[in-house]
Amino acid sequence: MSELQNILEESVARVLDDSIDNQFLTSVEENGWPTELWNTLCELGLPQILASEESGGMGGSWADAYVVVRRCGYASLPLPIPEAIIATWIAKQAAIELPEGVPGLIPQPLTSDLIRGDSLTAEIARIPWGRDANYYLGITDASELVILGRDGIALVAEDNLGRDPRDTVSFGNARLLNRTATDLPPDAVQWLCAMLRSAQIAGASARCLEIGIEFVGNREQFGRPLSRFQAIQHHLAVMVGAIATVDSMSANAFRAMDHYGINGGPGERDAKFEIAAAKCRASDSVETVTRIGHQVHGAIGFTYEYGLHFLTRRLWAWRAEFGGSGKWAQYLGEVAKAQGGDNIWAYITN
Amino acid sequence: MNIDGLRFEPYKLPASLAPLRAEVREFLASEIKNFTPVHRSNSWDAFDPEFSRKLGARGWLGMMLPKVYGGNERGPLERYVIVEELLAAGAPSGFHWIGDRQSGPLLARYGTEEQKKTILPQITAGEVCFCIGMSEPNAGSDLASLRTRAERTDAGWLVNGQKIWTSHAHRAHYMIALFRTSPPDKDRHAGLSQFLIKLPSEGITCRPIKDLTGRAQFNEVFFEDALLPHDALVGVEGAGWKQVVEELTFERSGPERYLSCFLLLTQLIDAVKDSASPETLRKIGEQIALVTALRNMSLSVAGMLNEGRDPSLQASIVKDVGCTFEQGLPALAQELVDLEPSLASYGNDFQQVLGNLMQLAPSFSLRGGTPEILRGIIARGLGLR
Numbered sequence A: 001m002s003e004l005q006n007i008l009e010e011s012v013a014r015v016l017d018d019s020i021d022n023q024f025l026t027s028v029e030e031n032g033w034p035t036e037l038w039n040t041l042c043e044l045g046l047p048q049i050l051a052s053e054e055s056g057g058m059g060g061s062w063a064d065a066y067v068v069v070r071r072c073g074y075a076s077l078p079l080p081i082p083e084a085i086i087a088t089w090i091a092k093q094a095a096i097e098l099p100e101g102v103p104g105l106i107p108q109p110l111t112s113d114l115i116r117g118d119s120l121t122a123e124i125a126r127i128p129w130g131r132d133a134n135y136y137l138g139i140t141d142a143s144e145l146v147i148l149g150r151d152g153i154a155l156v157a158e159d160n161l162g163r164d165p166r167d168t169v170s171f172g173n174a175r176l177l178n179r180t181a182t183d184l185p186p187d188a189v190q191w192l193c194a195m196l197r198s199a200q201i202a203g204a205s206a207r208c209l210e211i212g213i214e215f216v217g218n219r220e221q222f223g224r225p226l227s228r229f230q231a232i233q234h235h236l237a238v239m240v241g242a243i244a245t246v247d248s249m250s251a252n253a254f255r256a257m258d259h260y261g262i263n264g265g266p267g268e269r270d271a272k273f274e275i276a277a278a279k280c281r282a283s284d285s286v287e288t289v290t291r292i293g294h295q296v297h298g299a300i301g302f303t304y305e306y307g308l309h310f311l312t313r314r315l316w317a318w319r320a321e322f323g324g325s326g327k328w329a330q331y332l333g334e335v336a337k338a339q340g341g342d343n344i345w346a347y348i349t350n
Numbered sequence B: 001m002n003i004d005g006l007r008f009e010p011y012k013l014p015a016s017l018a019p020l021r022a023e024v025r026e027f028l029a030s031e032i033k034n035f036t037p038v039h040r041s042n043s044w045d046a047f048d049p050e051f052s053r054k055l056g057a058r059g060w061l062g063m064m065l066p067k068v069y070g071g072n073e074r075g076p077l078e079r080y081v082i083v084e085e086l087l088a089a090g091a092p093s094g095f096h097w098i099g100d101r102q103s104g105p106l107l108a109r110y111g112t113e114e115q116k117k118t119i120l121p122q123i124t125a126g127e128v129c130f131c132i133g134m135s136e137p138n139a140g141s142d143l144a145s146l147r148t149r150a151e152r153t154d155a156g157w158l159v160n161g162q163k164i165w166t167s168h169a170h171r172a173h174y175m176i177a178l179f180r181t182s183p184p185d186k187d188r189h190a191g192l193s194q195f196l197i198k199l200p201s202e203g204i205t206c207r208p209i210k211d212l213t214g215r216a217q218f219n220e221v222f223f224e225d226a227l228l229p230h231d232a233l234v235g236v237e238g239a240g241w242k243q244v245v246e247e248l249t250f251e252r253s254g255p256e257r258y259l260s261c262f263l264l265l266t267q268l269i270d271a272v273k274d275s276a277s278p279e280t281l282r283k284i285g286e287q288i289a290l291v292t293a294l295r296n297m298s299l300s301v302a303g304m305l306n307e308g309r310d311p312s313l314q315a316s317i318v319k320d321v322g323c324t325f326e327q328g329l330p331a332l333a334q335e336l337v338d339l340e341p342s343l344a345s346y347g348n349d350f351q352q353v354l355g356n357l358m359q360l361a362p363s364f365s366l367r368g369g370t371p372e373i374l375r376g377i378i379a380r381g382l383g384l385r
């Protein structure tokens, strides 16, 4: 990591580790949106990390964003900082200014037919923190960026397995606050959020491993710490390998965004291959990480109080969000088929 | 416990290496175009002195060896590019493999002036084959328990004992061997030393061992009052263990640790191509994700080496994950394509490659250290032992 990324990671880690513990996570599950932490993270400038310095952002790269998003996963952050980073970037591509406050990302492309004149009627499921959002942002199947307000929405609150909000929002003739053509693919939100989730999975998995290492060093059975047993050592070594593949692939996907962007034309290089590989690998690794993470803890890890579940339930949710291993593996399989055996090496190394 | 020390920083090869990669690809396209896929699937075991000499002539061996000793003195990244291209294409690399990868760097570091002057230029030219005499009948994973003794006498080092599983010993020009030079004391790793041995030599007998493929690649090697010159000692007497551990870092860090079955992946893609169901494409896609992640990790290790950092822990992780990946491929290919694995004498290319690698796969987790041992090393890196 660059010097700057080290500093960034340290400062984000300090705030998150100071604020978030089991008690905090429990309270968010019970009481909802933690305003104070959101404000602190906004003051740190995290949602603006990819915005240019002229427009008040950090002028950071995707590689910088990786450091932050991974750390959000590591901390089980129950706030849409990663999603806000994406919203800022999408607005920058369309050269528009976003409304104040919390963005609600519309996960799937919006069908243009649902837009009549300057208003939208649609029911949209699984909007992260839809209930807390100040505005909603989506991309149409014609690659237009649209922004909607909260006026006239109806909301059904749902949580994912990690108990983070994934709400259904119904827009009834809701007025578009903005409608701007972009050169993003209609499913840009899905690609970018799949990439986010892979980084969050890398972070949460690393934390699972750390907790596991600490635990087996302290817990004694048969007169010695569990860490002395070869079976336990090998469990954790296998977990290390799985996490390494995710961390590395995911970090490379963010780098690829810096180099190539998301929207290569036919035959042009873009970051889609890396993103698909990152989410596929991340989703595939969740089984290993959560199985071993729980196994080495014994019964204590299964309790609410111990809190391992704040990580593992999120891992199970993130595994499927924005496409699980099946979807992305099929994408990669199609790539392999299109390239053929003779070209796949050149493709991977390009 | 903070595990940041285990991370794999993304590493992008400098664009300046692209012409070298293109040159290697062009060379391979013409040099091995007539090799059958099943022949290419033996890659870093296939023994082809003529091909190795051609690589030497191109300046693609001894990449890291000093110019004063005939080396090419280029960076680890250039070597990385060449090696990964050779392996991915299945170029026959067995003849020069051990000398180029580990014995050359070892001698450059610890060899006598005379050894460096005579041998390093030969390694760079692709003219010599090395073998590694470490394992013994009673010393496998527990290498430090080896018993073959080298005794210092006025006439030289007198060696008695036996090595086993020594790849290529029957056709190698040199062996780098690890012997006991003084009895073990409290420190089991003390009293071991490395030697450079010219083959064939009086008092040394190689007996090839047929492996399950029916070929004879490895050997038993007997030492019966074999007399080695005084200057056969490599490095410091008694420091053999430390030197070997360094050497194994070279061995564990390369792209060979996940590419042994790459040819099967390419054959599999072509075998299912036209009729592939979504389910089949998914299984292949998962392997593509994994192999891409492994390449990124392997590049990251190369980047660390290039910056003079110590990647030994990361290298062990690549090897462990890489081994699981490549060892799993034959079974997956068999699951997805319902054709019998075949010997090279019949069947189509897919069947032949499958048949060959299915037989070789058990060795992937044996040579150069087993996953059981590697995971112990990783656990030590985690502070568990």
Ligand SMILES: Cc1cc2nc3c(=O)[nH]c(=O)nc-3n(C[C@H](O)[C@H](O)[C@H](O)COP(=O)(O)OP(=O)(O)OC[C@H]3O[C@@H](n4cnc5c(N)ncnc54)[C@H](O)[C@@H]3O)c2cc1C
Residues within 6 Å of the ligand: A230, B131, B132, B133, B134, B135, B139, B140, B141, B142, B164, B165, B166, B167, B168, B218, B363, B366, B367, B368, B369, B370, B371, B372, B373
């Ligand atoms: C094709 C091939 C080529 C080879 N080439 C060479 C060569 O050129 N030079 C050379 O010196 N050697 C060579 N070897 C030998 C190789 O290094 C050894 O096979 C390897 O070190 C394992 O030793 P072993 O076979 O004696 O198995 P053992 O050490 O007897 O192990 C048998 C099994 O027990 C497991 N085991 C052992 N100890 C432990 C432990 N503490 N905890 C848990 N499990 C354990 C092992 O992991 C393995 O699964 C080669 C081997 C093969 C297959």
